[in-house]
Structure formats: C-alpha cells, structure tokens
Amino acid sequence: xxxxxxxxxxxxxxxxxxxxxxxxxxxxxxxxxxxxxxxxxxxxxxxxxxxxxxxxxxxxxxxxxxxxxxxxxxxxxxxxxxxxxxxxxxxxxxxxxxxxxxxxxxxxxxxxxxxxxxxxxxxxxxxxxxxxxxxxxxxxxxxxxxxxxxxxxxxxxxxxxxxxxxxxxxxxxxxxxxxxxxxxxxxxxxxxxxxxxxxxxxxxxxxxxxxxxxxxxxxxxxxxxxxxxxxxxxxxxxxxxxxxxxxxxxxxxxxxxxxxxxxxxxxxxxxxxxxxxxxxxxxxxxxxxxxxxxxxxxxxxxxxxxxxxxxxxxxxxxxxxxxxxxxxxxxxxxxxxxxxxxxxxxxxxxxxxxxxxxxxxxxxxxxxxxxxxxxxxxxxxxxxxxxxxxxxxxxxxxxxxxxxxxxxxxxxxxxxxxxxxxxxxxxxxxxxxxxxxxxxxxxxxx
Numbered sequence: 472x473x474x475x476x477x478x479x480x481x482x483x484x485x486x487x488x489x490x491x492x493x494x495x496x497x498x499x500x501x502x503x504x505x506x507x508x509x510x511x512x513x514x515x516x517x518x519x520x521x522x523x524x525x526x527x528x529x530x531x532x533x534x535x536x537x538x539x540x541x542x543x544x545x546x547x548x549x550x551x552x553x554x555x556x557x558x559x560x561x562x563x564x565x566x567x568x569x570x571x572x573x574x575x576x577x578x579x580x581x582x583x584x585x586x587x588x589x590x591x592x593x594x595x596x597x598x599x600x601x602x603x604x605x606x607x608x609x610x611x612x613x614x615x616x617x618x619x620x621x622x623x624x625x626x627x628x629x630x631x632x633x634x635x636x637x638x639x640x641x642x643x644x645x646x647x648x649x650x651x652x653x654x655x656x657x658x659x660x661x662x663x664x665x666x667x668x669x670x671x672x673x674x675x676x677x678x679x680x681x682x683x684x685x686x687x688x689x690x691x692x693x694x695x696x697x698x699x700x701x702x703x704x705x706x707x708x709x710x711x712x713x714x715x716x717x718x719x720x721x722x723x724x725x726x727x728x729x730x731x732x733x734x735x736x737x738x739x740x741x742x743x744x745x746x747x748x749x750x751x752x753x754x755x756x757x758x759x760x761x762x763x764x765x766x767x768x769x770x771x772x773x774x775x776x777x778x779x780x781x782x783x784x785x786x787x788x789x790x791x792x793x794x795x796x797x798x799x800x801x802x803x804x805x806x807x808x809x810x811x812x813x814x815x816x817x818x819x820x821x822x823x824x825x826x827x828x829x830x831x832x833x834x835x836x837x838x839x840x841x842x843x844x845x846x847x848x849x850x851x852x853x854x855x856x857x858x859x860x861x862x863x864x865x866x867x868x869x870x871x872x873x874x875x876x877x878x879x880x881x882x883x884x885x886x887x888x889x890x891x892x893x894x895x896x897x898x899x900x901x902x903x904x905x906x907x908x909x910x911x912x913x914x915x916x917x
Contacts, residue, residue, distance in 0.1 A: 541886060546897075550897050554894050559890040567596065592835075602636060604644050609648070637664070637707060640690045669709060670710030678747065681716040698743075719750030748828075751782060753833075756790060773824075778828040781829070786813045837850040891903070892904075
C-alpha cells in the first residue's frame with residue numbers, strides 16, 4: 472500500500488505556499504516533489520514518510536552488505552593506521568562529449584571539464600562519436616580521431632570506457648548508403664565494421680553496446696533475421712575474442728517496457744547471441760520517477776544473472792517539461808533541490824541493488840548536455856544543488872575514510888567500500904584494492 476502511496480506523492484507537490492499535515496524534513500519533502508504542479512498532500516503523508524525512512528534504512532543496509540568488504544591490516548602493535556579511498560570499484564561514470572576531445576570546446580572549458588570529470592567520475596562513455604552513423608557518415612570516410620583521443624586520455628587517467636555503440640539498428644541511424652547496398656555488400660560491410668572495431672580497440676574498451684535499442688527497432692534483424700544479430704556479435708569477437716557485448720534499451724526502469732525487455736533478452740540468448748551484460752537507459756522518466764518501478768525493473772532483469780549498468784541517466788528526463796517544452800527554460804531553485812533529491816534516491820536504489828555494476832550520467836555540464844537542465848554544473852561551471860548531492864553520496868557517504876591504531880596484536884580491521892584505497896601505516900603509504908569478488912583482504916604492512 473505504502474509503495475503505491477509513495478509514487479502518488481512523487482507525482483504531486485506540496486508547493487511553496489502549502490502547509491504539510493506533518494513536519495517533513497526538507498530533504499524528505501523535496502523527495503515528495505514533482506516539478507511544476509501545486510497540489511496538497513494530506514492523510515497519505517504520515518504513512519508514506521514512515522515508508523521513506525524505512526526504505527532509506529533498508530537501502531543503507533543493502534549498500535553495507537553489497538558494496539563493502541572487510542579489510543584486515545596486519546602490522547606492528549600500536550602502529551598508526553589510516554585508510555583513504557581513491558576509487559570505487561562500482562562505476563560512477565559520465566559521457567565524454569565530442570567537443571572536449573575534438574578541440575571544438577574552448578581550452579578553458581576543456582581543462583575545467585577534465586578536472587571535474589577526474590574528481591567525480593571513474594568510468595566514461597563516448598556520447599556520440601563512436602556511433603557508426605557519426606564515425607562514418609560518408610562511406611569509406613571513417614573518423615577514428617575523436618574516439619582515439621578519448622581512449623588515450625582515459626588510459627592515462629585509468630578510466631575504463633564502454634563503447635556506445637557498435638551498431639544502432641533504429642532505421643534513422645542506419646546510413647542511407649548502407650541501406651542501399653545489395654544484401655551481399657551489406658553483410659560484408661557490417662562484418663568489416665564489427666571486425667575493425669574489435670581488432671582496432673581490442674583490450675581498450677571495457678565493454679560495448681552491440682546494437683543499440685533493438686527492442687524498439689532493428690533494421691538489421693528486419694532485413695536478415697535474428698541470426699544476423701548473433702553473426703554481428705561473432706564478427707566483433709573475431710577482432711577481440713574477449714569483447715563484452717551488452718544490450719541497451721530504454722523505457723525499462725519506468726516499467727512501461729520491462730516485460731518486453733525481458734522477452735527481448737531471452738530471445739537473444741535463445742538465439743545464441745553472446746551477451747555479457749544488460750544496459751538500461753535512464754532517460755524516459757519525466758519530472759519525477761517511480762522508485763518502485765525502478766526497483767522492480769532491476770529485480771526482474773536480475774533473473775539473467777548478468778551485470779546491469781544504468782547506461783544513460785538524466786533527471787529530469789525526456790518526458791519532462793524541460794525536454795518536451797522550452798529547452799532553454801531555467802529551472803527555479805525549488806526544482807533544482809527536487810532534482811538533487813531525485814538523484815540521491817535514484818543513485819541510492821541502484822547502488823544498493825546487488826546486480827547493478829554502475830551508473831553512467833548522460834552529461835553533467837550545461838555546456839555539453841542534451842538535456843541541460845539535468846546537469847550538475849551550469850554553463851559557467853557554477854555547481855548546482857545536484858552537484859552537492861552527488862558529492863555527498865559518492866565522495867562522502869559512500870567513501871572510505873578511517874584512522875586508528877593497531878591493537879596489541881598488530882591488527883587494524885575495518886569495513887571498506889570496494890575499490891582502491893591508500894593505506895598509510897606509520898607514514899608509509901601503500902595502495903590496496905579490495906574487490907567484491909574477494910569480499911575481504913588481509914594486508915601485511917610493517
């Protein structure tokens with residue numbers, strides 16, 4: 472009952488002039504906000520606020536269970552020990568815009584963008600330049616330069632990238648020159664694209680979206696049948712046998728196409744398509760989102776026992792007034808706060824879920840974001856409320872910082888988030904990586 476009520480509250484707004492029936496903390500009140508409406512909430516409020524607190528506690532417990540392990544440090548008795556996290560294992564990522572890596576952006580913005588990215592994110596994805604219809608607009612004229620620049624920078628920074636996307640079968644993203652080919656030439660050209668990407672970028676991309684948004688439209692299957700998708704995957708693996716191939720689609724976390732996506736993935740697996748993971752976009756909500764639908768989608772998709780990535784997060788999303796209406800509208804302060812609270816809840820749900828391995832934010836700066844109002848930073852790099860909310864979670868609440876003294880047996884023990892940590896013992900620093908696969912680690916430092 473309360474989950475239904477919680478979603479109802481997410482679709483109304485108490486408003487600046489309204490007076491809630493109970494005293495709801497500001498952070499919780501913003502969570503009950505949907506932008507741009509003005510309705511009262513009365514009798515449902517006390518029950519559902521309690522549900523929000525209960526959900527928070529349950530998710531925090533899940534995060535402690537799913538995202539933290541034991542770090543056992545063995546050293547001399549009485550040693551001074553400190554542990555400072557350096558990087559998460561979980562992917563908190565964002566897009567790499569073409570303007571930053573092609574030189575189209577100003578030098579000042581390029582420097583600032585890279586500074587913010589490396590301080591806030593640990594994984595990346597090319598926004599557009601890896602897509603075939605962008606990389607090879609004219610037949611035979613392939614622009615690898617921007618993607619190569621992205622990979623070179625990411626390698627220097629130790630940032631894994633996902634390749635989005637090798638193919639995009641939605642018909643308006645299949646080049647006209649390709650569609651006009653004979654069947655034989657078409658298949659030869661597709662195979663060349665797949666093998667070239669696999670071989671050229673072997674070992675450089677951590678994973679790929681094989682064929683974007685197949686559930687919605689798939690020219691390749693329409694023309695040659697589902698086995699052609701299997702062959703596309705195998706052609707990629709000709710170039711890189713270790714390539715990890717994901718599906719990626721939208722309107723799933725809303726619940727609208729969840730059942731269809733489950734059937735779609737099952738059908739691909741039954742056809743022998745070698746899938747390594749499930750991509751779930753996060754664009755299709757509006758000015759609010761349904762936490763219950765998000766959790767249900769993650770639970771349902773877990774049946775495949777494949778890693779799940781939230782591949783393209785924006786809030787507000789494509790069904791918001793900021794996308795469907797005035798794209799240049801400025802979000803007022805109360806809606807910025809609601810956006811920050813939505814980000815907090817969305818990220819918490821995903822980080823708490825054991826099957827989710829990362830969240831990719833689809834733009835964090837107004838200067839390079841297709842929904843500018845979903846950014847963390849304004850065009851002049853002023854941080855918005857959502858930037859602070861993100862930092863409070865990823866770099867504070869979910870960040871290991873510990874200091875203590877080894878006991879009489881030389882032991883110092885703590886719970887730490889999975890990732891890389893700087894362990895300092897009596898002034899001597901050592902980098903230690905604790906993974907979810909390990910669960911715990913013993914480190915001897917004298």
